[in-house]
Amino acid sequence: MTKPVAPSALDLATPIAAPAAVPGADLLIRKGTRHFILTNLALFSAGFSTFALIYCVQPLMPLFSAEFGISPAQSSLALSATTALLAVAMLVASALSEVVGRKPVMVASLIASSLLMMACPFVRDWNDLVWLRALSGITFSGLPAVAMAYVGEEMHEESVGLAMGLYIGGSGLGGLGGRAIVGVLADFFSWRHGLFAVGAVGVLCGLVLWWSLPASRNFRRASPSPRVMLAAFLAHLGDARQRALFLTGFLLLGSFVCVYNYTGYRLMAAPFHLRQSTVSLVFAVYLVGIFASAYIGDLGSRIGRGPVLCLSMGLMLGGTLVTLVPSLPVILLGLAALTFGFFGAHSVASSWVGANASHSKAQASSLYLFAYYLGSSVIGTLGGVFWAKGAWPGVVGLLAVLLAIGLAGAAWLARSARPA
Numbered sequence: 001m002t003k004p005v006a007p008s009a010l011d012l013a014t015p016i017a018a019p020a021a022v023p024g025a026d027l028l029i030r031k032g033t034r035h036f037i038l039t040n041l042a043l044f045s046a047g048f049s050t051f052a053l054i055y056c057v058q059p060l061m062p063l064f065s066a067e068f069g070i071s072p073a074q075s076s077l078a079l080s081a082t083t084a085l086l087a088v089a090m091l092v093a094s095a096l097s098e099v100v101g102r103k104p105v106m107v108a109s110l111i112a113s114s115l116l117m118m119a120c121p122f123v124r125d126w127n128d129l130v131w132l133r134a135l136s137g138i139t140f141s142g143l144p145a146v147a148m149a150y151v152g153e154e155m156h157e158e159s160v161g162l163a164m165g166l167y168i169g170g171s172g173l174g175g176l177g178g179r180a181i182v183g184v185l186a187d188f189f190s191w192r193h194g195l196f197a198v199g200a201v202g203v204l205c206g207l208v209l210w211w212s213l214p215a216s217r218n219f220r221r222a223s224p225s226p227r228v229m230l231a232a233f234l235a236h237l238g239d240a241r242q243r244a245l246f247l248t249g250f251l252l253l254g255s256f257v258c259v260y261n262y263t264g265y266r267l268m269a270a271p272f273h274l275r276q277s278t279v280s281l282v283f284a285v286y287l288v289g290i291f292a293s294a295y296i297g298d299l300g301s302r303i304g305r306g307p308v309l310c311l312s313m314g315l316m317l318g319g320t321l322v323t324l325v326p327s328l329p330v331i332l333l334g335l336a337a338l339t340f341g342f343f344g345a346h347s348v349a350s351s352w353v354g355a356n357a358s359h360s361k362a363q364a365s366s367l368y369l370f371a372y373y374l375g376s377s378v379i380g381t382l383g384g385v386f387w388a389k390g391a392w393p394g395v396v397g398l399l400a401v402l403l404a405i406g407l408a409g410a411a412w413l414a415r416s417a418r419p420a
Contacts, residue, residue, distance in 0.1 A: 059283070076381050083374070109140060251379075254380060309349060312344035318337055
């Protein structure tokens with residue numbers, strides 16, 4: 001009999017491959033293992049680059065208004081066009097990943113999106129920039145829902161909350177990093193230099209994702225039949241709990257994006273008169289989201305998702321109301337509470353969707369993220385109308401109503417949750 005050979009050191013030149021399946025072996029990834037560390041490195045990089053690439057245009061909206069002569073609502077299309085196309089295209093990309101696999105779709109999506117971002121600085125017409133950002137929404141679609149499905153399939157139930165929290169924590173750091181990069185470079189050079197730099201960071205993160213993400217071990221190729229895929233979507237929509245979670249996602253990101261879309265306009269005007277780079281550094285409150293997503297995601301797995309979701313939604317509502325106080329330290333405190341609540345609520349709700357789905361997890365995740373990013377487009381742009389009519393109090397009034405609805409939905413979910 002051949003003597004077993006000890007595993008060799010990790011070969012840094014090749015991506016991590018899945019080990020051969022042993023009949024009866026537990027192939028789920030658990031906390032504390034090498035595959036857990038590598039998977040979370042990959043997912044953290046993916047989350048970081050996704051949020052950096054999508055939301056780096058947010059602090060540039062006042063500059064777009066000035067350079068292209070457009071209104072705040074029109075300027076928001078640099079973000080809303082991306083998230084609107086992303087919402088729709090994810091329904092197709094998630095179904096595609098059920099046929100060709102998770103990892104290839106995720107890597108191709110991130111690399112293509114990064115290259116499109118690097119092309120944005122070379123346009124000279126506003127409409128061309130919006131079209132390029134809309135096309136980026138299509139290429140982005142192969143990452144968020146597929147990453148959620150990968151976590152749901154590959155992670156042990158005890159590790160899902162922490163893994164999803166770390167992924168979303170990477171998103172929070174990416175949201176901060178992308179905004180900070182473009183804000184500082186816009187002040188010292190131009191916004192075009194900032195967008196190119198963020199695109200280059202995305203390419204590097206795509207290479208990290210390709211190298212470190214283990215190949216799927218629990219993926220089962222689905223039928224490419226459109227009828228089968230449509231049936232999976234309809235089955236998820238037929239579940240009242242899933243519908244409530246989809247509505248939660250719509251309200252979560254829509255409210256969150258709306259606050260940050262128009263915070264820049266507010267802080268660059270009287271009485272604050274902050275510089276572009278300073279406004280971008282305000283997004284440092286995203287750091288609380290990194291902690292919130294990992295901590296609350298794990299807490300929800302231990303004490304129950306329903307109560308934790310209610311608490312997180314309540315924090316979002318309270319933080320939004322606090323920003324009405326015309327004091328910069330108090331505004332930052334309100335933004336921190338809003339951010340903590342948002343990342344915690346998203347971590348809980350997104351992992352709940354996967355746990356609640358007994359089949360076709362990618363389609364369930366894509367429906368949640370369809371609503372999630374649709375909320376960003378609809379509420380993010382609608383906030384511009386309320387900003388024009390009622391300035392900051394008008395924006396807060398809109399969001400207070402929406403977040404109150406979200407809190408009521410979270411309370412219903414807590415009462416109707418299935419036993420563990």
